[in-house]
Amino acid sequence: MVPVQGSRQSPCFPQCVEWILQNQQEDGSWGHSAGPSGEVNKDILLSTLACVLALNIWNVGQDHIRRGLSFIGRNFSVAIDGQCAAPVGFNITFSGMLRLAIGMGLKFPVMETDIDSIFRLREVEFERDAGGTASARKAFMAYVSEGLGREQDWDHVMAYQRKNGSLFNSPSTTAASAIHSCNDRALDYLVSLTSKLGGPVPAIYPDKVYSQLCMVDTLEKMGISSDFACDIRDILDMTYSCWMQDEEEIMLDMATCAKAFRLLRMHGYDVSSEGMARFAERSSFDDSIHAYLNDTKPLLELYKSSQVHFLEEDFILENIGSWSAKLLKQQLSFNKISKSLMPEVEYALKYPFYATVEVLEHKGNIERFNVNGFQRLKSGYCGSGADKEILALAVNKFHYAQSVYQQELRYLESWVAEFRLDELKFARVIPLQSLLSAVVPLFPCELSDARIAWSQNAILTAVVDDLFDGGGSMEEMLNLVALFDKWDDHGEIGFCSSNVEIMFNAVYNTTKRIGAKAALVQKRCVIDHIAEQVPVFQPISFSPRLYLNFIVPF
Structure with missing residues (x-):
């Protein structure tokens, strides 16, 4: 929806508009499904509404708009379902775009009471007593700026701009800043992004390091990393290069930095704990979006990374381990951790990584494996099509290992008798x-x-x-x-x-x-x-x- 500078009547990225016209699904939606049965989720509703708005602004694809509105109307109940996985700030971004669409004269085939429900959820989001400090709330409001539009203080938001010109590596938030603040660096980021990817853009970019590290971590936890040794080495070599260059994609993201540090150290790379110094104090979490959302995953990653210390007195990692363990225990006691993540948190707090039995860990991870992937802030779902294949491979390898151990036991028993x-x-x-x-x-x-x-x-x-x-x-x-x-x-x-x-x-x-x-x-x-x-x-x-x-x- 970003216009050409000096001309509000022409799109700055016509290739994106063309992609929207060419890639609408049969059911009228845009995006991909998350569930095993292809059910509708909030990501799809959000992307579909964004595409409808873009087409309407540039006055093209009237049939596409009609089909998109029909899809949203048929699945509007998903938007107000509190049990569905959602991108961070969904109630703000979706309701903000919904208000913009209604202001443009678009008609949604839904009851007025349902639309009112969305707007009530928006107000609840603004008023809720979330975690963290005032700084954490400011960061969150900046993160969901695309849902605030003209209500946002864009001068304040630009304080979060990164070296690559983006806001939080989020194309949607950055596009909103390009529209409302006419920021040249934000526009440069979007130009670079679309020149690399063409029409479609991801929810977060760049996000390659985190996604690949998650895959490495998953393969190791499932006990099948040896089957991908060369690929893992390539990923870690690339990650190490980024680490040594102090790249923002790693260093400014809490979960990515912690996971990278842990995996690199565990694989013998020479990485100093100085790279974790920005997280040595609890305030690094309390002032972040993660604290506002009571997001456990980055906190758990920090705690795990603190366990990988080689010096008796590594004050940076000791501090991280101390305050992150305390917060994790608090979240457990107040039931602020999701049921799917709770066993992993309890296990990590009870057993340091150097006191675990990997075979038993593999078995537990296989039993708890979530084939629907993991959640990333700007997206409710970040899984891959390989999740089921990973689970099947891990199960087969575990059963094969059990058969090998049983053969070895029979051999030992025959050796004793011999x-x-x-x-x-x-x-x-x-x-x-x-x-x-x-x-x-x-x-x-x-x-x-x-x-x-x-x-x-x-x-x-x-x-x-x-x-x-x-x-x-x-x-x-x-x-x-x-x-x-x-x-x-x-x-x-x-x-x-x-x-x-x-x-x-x-x-x-x-x-x-x-x-x-x-x-x-x-x-x-x-x-x-x-x-x-x-x-x-x-x-x-x-x-x-x-x-x-x-x-x-x-």
Whole structure:
């Protein structure tokens, strides 16, 4: 709806008008549906009304206007339904455009009482006691300026203009400023945007970094990131470049900055916590739109990012962690967190990221996965068509991993029977628990050999420990130490009991097998290296008490 400067009769972006004429849906709407069944949502109503206004202003597409008004009339109940997901400030922006349309003489096929309901919701929005400070309310009112029009103080709004000329990276808010304040930088942003994208424009631009980071985060939480390792590396390389250049798309958005910092650090990128300094104090949240809206997601992202600190005294991250945790707990106690997000918040507060079991996290995330995507401020829905495919892939991979773990358990049980470890009545032979201890740090399916080696080592360590912890005689303990000392020449000594024979053969032959597998990978023999790690004890100075916690390393 932005006119050419100096001529209010011609559109500044005729290609956008042409796109509107060419892309109306069969039902009379413009936009995309969010739900799995393609149901109408508030995003579609908002975009349809905006397109109708644009066509009417430039006096084209009368049939398109008629069909658009009919669509809005048929689905007007969605606009006043408080249970439907909505873009931030919908009650202000939709009612503002509705008032403008009525002022132009457009007729909506709805009852007058329904239109009055929309205007009442607008007044409720203005009067409601939201969160945050007075600065947060000012930021919110600036954010929804396209719904205020001439009522807005545009000089105040331009204080939020970014380096790229936009207001909040929002094309609609920026277009409103270009109309009402004739700001050249705002117009330059819109010209750049339309030259890149043509006719249609997104709700937020640029938003590439946040969208891609959300995808990376989702793939990791669902346990399928290894299938997209190259793509993830490319995304994080690009994000790191933006971070190092201090680009506003990352640094001025609370959720994007926090998510970028956490993912970059977790993947080994050298990013300083100084980049998070603007959020070190609680006022950074209290003065923001997020506080006004009681928006939990950015707050949760900040809390998660504060957990990724490497220095004992990182005051920036410590401060962020302190105040964000306090606010999250307050939101929980006052039931201000949505039901869909509440389990994630409770889990994050209860378990620091370094104290979690990733396999169990994957399972919980799969169970809670929302195939309808995530909400972004200017849009009620920001999902992708791949959401269902992501869920299906994650479920299949989780089930496959379970089958791999079960095969490994059966192998360990057969290994225990092969070396007769189950005949050692004094010893703890616990293959299931040993395997579980290996799955926690080594959960990827491709690390099967490492998990088995870990589990075997854990079992043999427990067996030897039990021998030295009262399960064997002094003669058996001295005999076992001597056998380890001789290693390949153990035949020179012999076994004083069947228990010692079982234990030594299990350690010796299992070590040989592990060494053979390692040689295939490392292209060299590692048996001698492993054998050298076995401690050499002198029988004369040997004390069972001294070696109570003896461990066989390999």
